[in-house]
Amino acid sequence: MGKVMTTAEAVQQFVSDGDFLFIGGYICRPPFAAIHEIIRQKKRDLTITRSNAADDFDMLIGSGCVKRFISTFISLGLYGLARCYRRSIEKGIPHRIEIEEYTNLSLPLMLMAGALGMPFVPVKDMVGTDLMKVKAFMGENKYRMIDSPFDGSPVMLAPALKPDLAIIHVQQADEEGNAQMWGIGGDCRWGANAAKRVIVSCERIVSRDTVGKDPSRTIVPSFKVVAVTEEPYGSHPGYTPGFYDVDLSYGNMYKEASNTVEGFQAFLDEWVFGVKNREEYIQHYIQRFGYAQFKRLGAKFDYGYPVSYAY
Amino acid sequence: MADHPNDYIKPELMACCGAREIRDNDVVIVGTGFPAMSANIARHTHAPGARLMQESGVYDAQPARPALSVGDPCLNPGAAMIGGLVEVMGMFLQGGWVDVGFLAGSQVDKFGNINTTAIGDYNAPKSRLPGSGGANPIGALAKRTLIIALHNTRTLTERVDFITTPGYIDGPGAREKWGLPAGSGPQVMITNKAVLRFDTNTREAYLESYHPDTSVDEVVKLTPWKLNVADDVHETEPPRADEIRALREVLDPHRMIRIYEKRGYV
Numbered sequence: 011m012g013k014v015m016t017t018a019e020a021v022q023q024f025v026s027d028g029d030f031l032f033i034g035g036y037i038c039r040p041p042f043a044a045i046h047e048i049i050r051q052k053k054r055d056l057t058i059t060r061s062n063a064a065d066d067f068d069m070l071i072g073s074g075c076v077k078r079f080i081s082t083f084i085s086l087g088l089y090g091l092a093r094c095y096r097r098s099i100e101k102g103i104p105h106r107i108e109i110e111e112y113t114n115l116s117l118p119l120m121l122m123a124g125a126l127g128m129p130f131v132p133v134k135d136m137v138g139t140d141l142m143k144v145k146a147f148m149g150e151n152k153y154r155m156i157d158s159p160f161d162g163s164p165v166m167l168a169p170a171l172k173p174d175l176a177i178i179h180v181q182q183a184d185e186e187g188n189a190q191m192w193g194i195g196g197d198c199r200w201g202a203n204a205a206k207r208v209i210v211s212c213e214r215i216v217s218r219d220t221v222g223k224d225p226s227r228t229i230v231p232s233f234k235v236v237a238v239t240e241e242p243y244g245s246h247p248g249y250t251p252g253f254y255d256v257d258l259s260y261g262n263m264y265k266e267a268s269n270t271v272e273g274f275q276a277f278l279d280e281w282v283f284g285v286k287n288r289e290e291y292i293q294h295y296i297q298r299f300g301y302a303q304f305k306r307l308g309a310k311f312d313y314g315y316p317v318s319y320a321y
Numbered sequence: 322m323a324d325h326p327n328d329y330i331k332p333e334l335m336a337c338c339g340a341r342e343i344r345d346n347d348v349v350i351v352g353t354g355f356p357a358m359s360a361n362i363a364r365h366t367h368a369p370g371a372r373l374m375q376e377s378g379v380y381d382a383q384p385a386r387p388a389l390s391v392g393d394p395c396l397n398p399g400a401a402m403i404g405g406l407v408e409v410m411g412m413f414l415q416g417g418w419v420d421v422g423f424l425a426g427s428q429v430d431k432f433g434n435i436n437t438t439a440i441g442d443y444n445a446p447k448s449r450l451p452g453s454g455g456a457n458p459i460g461a462l463a464k465r466t467l468i469i470a471l472h473n474t475r476t477l478t479e480r481v482d483f484i485t486t487p488g489y490i491d492g493p494g495a496r497e498k499w500g501l502p503a504g505s506g507p508q509v510m511i512t513n514k515a516v517l518r519f520d521t522n523t524r525e526a527y528l529e530s531y532h533p534d535t536s537v538d539e540v541v542k543l544t545p546w547k548l549n550v551a552d553d554v555h556e557t558e559p560p561r562a563d564e565i566r567a568l569r570e571v572l573d574p575h576r577m578i579r580i581y582e583k584r585g586y587v
Contacts, residue, residue, distance in 0.1 A: 036377050036405075037392030043472075061406055062392070062454055063495035086493045091451065099449040111438070113416060114376055120407040132416050133580030135458035138499035139434075139484040144443055163500045185344025193397045195378045249394045282389060312398060 013238045015186050018287065020237035021047040030057040032121065032171075032205050033066065034178035035254065037087065038195030040066040040248040041179035041211045043241040043288040049073040050282055059121075059171065061114045061197045063266055065247070068092040069282075074104040078147055080171070081109050082117050088258065089238050089265035092271075095275060103271060110146045112136070117170050118197040122172035124204030130154075130167045137166055147303050176205035179245045180229070181252060183212040185219070189236025190227040193251030199229040201273055207236045213253050215240045224317055241288050246295075247306070256309040259299075331513050333568060335469065336362060337560040338511045339423070344372040348411070350459055353388050354581070355469050356423030358572055365567035370473060373530035374413060374551040378405040387455035387577050391455075393408050410455060412573035414462050417502065422463030423424040424456055424507075428481040429470045431525045431546040433488025433507030437529065445484055453485050460486035461501055465508040471585050474545045491543035514587045515540045516557055517548075525549065530557040570573040 017022075025031070025048060033041060045066045048056075052075070059066060059080035069083055070076050072094025084092045088182040113118070115131040123131035136142060136153070145152045154167045178198055180191040189210040192197065202208050208230055215238065221228060244250075247257035247264070268275035285291045297303050332355070343349060345368040357373070364371050369529055374380045382388070383399035397403065411580040413419055424434035427450055437456055441447035458546045459467025465551075468488075470476050488507045489495060496506055509519040510526050514535050517526040528547035531540045533556055541548050560568075569576065 030335065037390055082454055083452040084452040091449075096449050100446060111452055113453040113456040113457040114406055115410040115462075119411060122407055122411075134500075135461040137461070137501070138487050138490045138495060139457060140438070140443070141453060141457060141485065150450075164498075165500070192403075193393050193394075194403060196392070197406045199405060199505075200407055251394060251397045288363075 013187055013235060015237055015239060017043045017047045017239045017241060020239050021051055024209060025053050025235055027053055028055045029174040032078050032173040032176040032201035033058055033060050034198035034201055035248060036062055036194055037064060037248055039179045039250050040196045041177045042066055043045050043244040044070060044211055044247060046282045048075055052140040055129045060201055061117045070288055071098050071107055076107050079222045080135040082112050082114050082278050086265055091259055093268035103255055108146045111141055111144060118200055120168050120171045121200040121204040125200050130169050132165045133168050136174045173205040176202040176208045178202050180214045181250060182214050182217045182237050183239060184216055186232035187238050188221045188228050188232045189230040190221060191229045192227055192294045198232055201233045202230045208234045209237045210235050211239045211241050211244050212243055213250055243292055244288060257307055293309060325376055325559045326562055326565050328425055329524040329560045329565060330582060332578045332586045333560055335511050337564045339467055340515055340564060342428055342509055343368050343421055344369055348418055349373050349421040350376060350419050350463060351423060352391055357388060358568060358578060361572045362564050362567050365571060366563050374409050375471045375517050376406060376409050378409055379403050387573060406554040410458055415456055419463045420465060422459035422466045424460055424486060426468050428478050429476060430478050432492060433468055433519060433526060434481050434484045436483045438483040440482055444483045456486040468510040470510055472511050472514035472543050477545055479546045492524050494516060514543060525550055528554055530555050536566045
């Protein structure tokens with residue numbers, strides 16, 4: 011049974027309504043090909059999480075795919091507040107999502123706990139603030155306070171998270187799913203390993219031998235991976251280190267579009283529902299903005315000193 | 322006496338005020354904009370041994386252009402170490418290695434608490450803001466935090482609507498009660514009008530210096546709590562020539578810092 015498949019197949023097979031998804035990325039490597047496919051396939055009632063969410067989460071929320079969001083932060087970065095997210099919370103459009111709020115320390119540690127098979131993890135932040143007072147769907151299980159059994163000091167315990175599925179985008183993977191990533195990591199490694207299964211989207215599928223030339227870069231082993239999808243420019247308008255830069259003008263376009271419900275819908279109609287897959291998306295981008303602008307996104311190559319693992 | 326060029330803009334003065342709070346060999350966690358500029362001015366002047374990290378996982382980046390976010394691609398090539406949030410927020414910040422963190426917010430109160438969650442009632446907010454991100458852990462666990470704020474009666478407030486990030490919480494003893502690191506907390510609040518410092522007894526922000534185009538009276542008027550004034554209150558030292566040179570010639574040749582004027586830092 012091969013794991014290499016299209017993103018449409020992977021989403022159809024492994025994303026179910028009501029699932030709890032970890033979606034990797036940190037401006038770098040958002041798995042946008044899969045995000046758009048989830049929207050196209052009209053998945054519903056998802057619980058989504060990662061630290062520092064951005065335009066990909068905003069799109070899922072605006073598209074009505076999301077019921078719950080375990081959040082630390084969401085914005086459009088340079089372009090300010092996340093418009094669909096605000097409309098959901100402030101006006102209930104398309105519906106009001108439920109939010110459980112953590113931080114960029116506690117959430118990664120909760121994913122780490124999930125990955126390590128620990129039931130919970132002590133965290134040293136959040137205490138004394140209103141983040142303790144707001145509890146949503148996790149209720150009393152959002153956290154517990156205890157006196158440390160070792161020195162009696164107050165300690166917050168946060169529960170481990172074990173998502174049903176992680177979707178990540180990385181530079182390269184082999185056909186079995188050994189996924190290799192480099193550059194800014196965010197919480198990708200821990201989120202992926204906390205999940206029960208993983209969809210690996212990658213810029214290029216490489217051979218098992220290639221993976222073996224630099225195995226320290228592998229962040230998820232093949233046995234956790236259920237699908238491998240090759241999606242060049244798969245994280246556009248975000249970036250993938252060594253492949254392409256952030257597309258700031260597209261980010262601005264999304265900000266302008268998502269200012270209104272109608273604008274957001276028109277954006278989806280053009281860029282998500284108007285194309286069948288990532289290949290058509292890229293073709294549409296080139297037709298719309300020209301090949302020169304597309305090429306400008308491409309990274310210059312600057313290879314490092316090759317490493318040797320010989321003995 | 323250092324040379325003080327007089328053609329600076331307010332965000333440059335604020336960046337320099339931030340730089341002066343950084344000591345040589347400090348480990349500094351930065352975002353973008355002011356924090357990065359302040360920390361780098363310090364590196365190019367009095368604190369060459371200061372080292373920077375971004376919460377996204379980068380240590381000692383060598384960006385060839387000003388980073389627009391903590392995940393900016395320009396932070397990758399040349400960095401000394403790249404990991405992720407567990408490394409920087411966990412191993413370094415929670416591990417107790419970070420000396421200085423910068424914070425900013427839509428609302429800041431007299432105890433240095435910061436709101437980046439919601440304006441108004443949390444359950445029916447007038448404005449829903451992004452949330453904590455790395456701010457809460459930085460405010461909780463960095464040894465010293467520097468707060469950047471707009472000086473007006475909307476941003477500054479007696480009490481924030483929602484404490485996202487802890488300053489001194491509700492006053493003396495509160496951080497200690499919650500087990501936050503001994504001696505940690507906001508060190509200074511740098512606004513477009515003044516430098517406020519925190520009283521070691523009351524934990525309230527008081528006026529240490531007012532910027533050259535303003536006055537004690539104006540700053541007091543723009544502050545919504547009863548602002549105490551230091552006995553030795555004085556004018557803020559304008560940017561020095563070496564600070565301005567580092568900023569304009571090395572760090573920000575295109576003077577992207579001007580965008581802060583549009584955001585009200587005048």
